[in-house]
Amino acid sequence: MLTLYIADKNLSSWSLRPWLLLKMLNIPFEERLERFEKDGSTFKKFQKFSPTGLVPCLQDGDITIWDSLAICEYIAESHSKAWPKDKAARAWARSATSEMHSGFLALRSQCPMNCEMQSPLTEIDSALAKDLERINQLWETGFYKFSGPFLAGDQFTIVDAFFAPIAIRISRYSLPVNQRCQDWIDLILSLPAMKEWLVGAKLEII
Structure with a gap:
């Protein structure tokens, strides 16, 4: 195992x-x-x-x-099933995953993941605004090309797993995204597996 x-x-x-x-x-x-x-x-x-x-x-x-x-x-x-079956969706998902793996430094540094914290960010500087703009653009491209509800089609794949921590960050810091991106965040946070993770996070600080 x-x-x-x-x-x-x-x-x-x-x-x-x-x-x-x-x-x-x-x-x-x-x-x-x-x-x-x-x-x-x-x-x-x-x-x-x-x-x-x-x-x-x-x-x-x-x-x-x-x-x-x-x-x-x-x-x-x-x-x-870890990657999308469709070749174009798989290529896009790999590119988006790699971008997440190496990018969005302002978002990572200014909004570290903390599942149990709720702290709306009152000021967004230019670097963070640029990261959020790119996330909206990137996710919208995936929704437009592959029809959702996940980032690269109708199934959860690696690209969704890689952006899952961003869903937590946007939720906990109340960061601005458009409605379609917010729908994806709500979907990810509603997954039973994600709920299991969040329960585990809560138990760590009790």
Whole structure:
């Protein structure tokens, strides 16, 4: 069975992505949750299972895969539904996923994921506004080309998993998006798997 190492559900956006994908594809796996340490020992602790000292990290027998995108690509090798079946949708989804993996730095830095915090942002600077504009544009392109309700068609795929933490951020910080994008956020937050993650996040701080 696959073993997925993750960190705090309340804070770890990177952990959420492969965890949510595995849940949505009904792939059995063992969850290993390792909490962040406040004394600076997290890296050393995580190095026991991850070569980078970071999460997420997937173990499949004697095979170790680290980095959220590499993990999702590894999953896709054995599970064809991880990416859209349509070639054009798959190409778009891969491009959008890669953009999320390496971009949107202002949104990430100014609005860190915190599932249990509700803190509307009263001021949006130019860098954050640019990220939000691009997200609206990118998601709208997916909806227009592939008809939704998910980003690349009628099924949840890796691209939805990668933007799922953005759904949490936009919701918790009350960031402006258009109605169609808000509908996707509402859909993602209503998924049973996402609700399970959010319950776990809540239990961490009780």
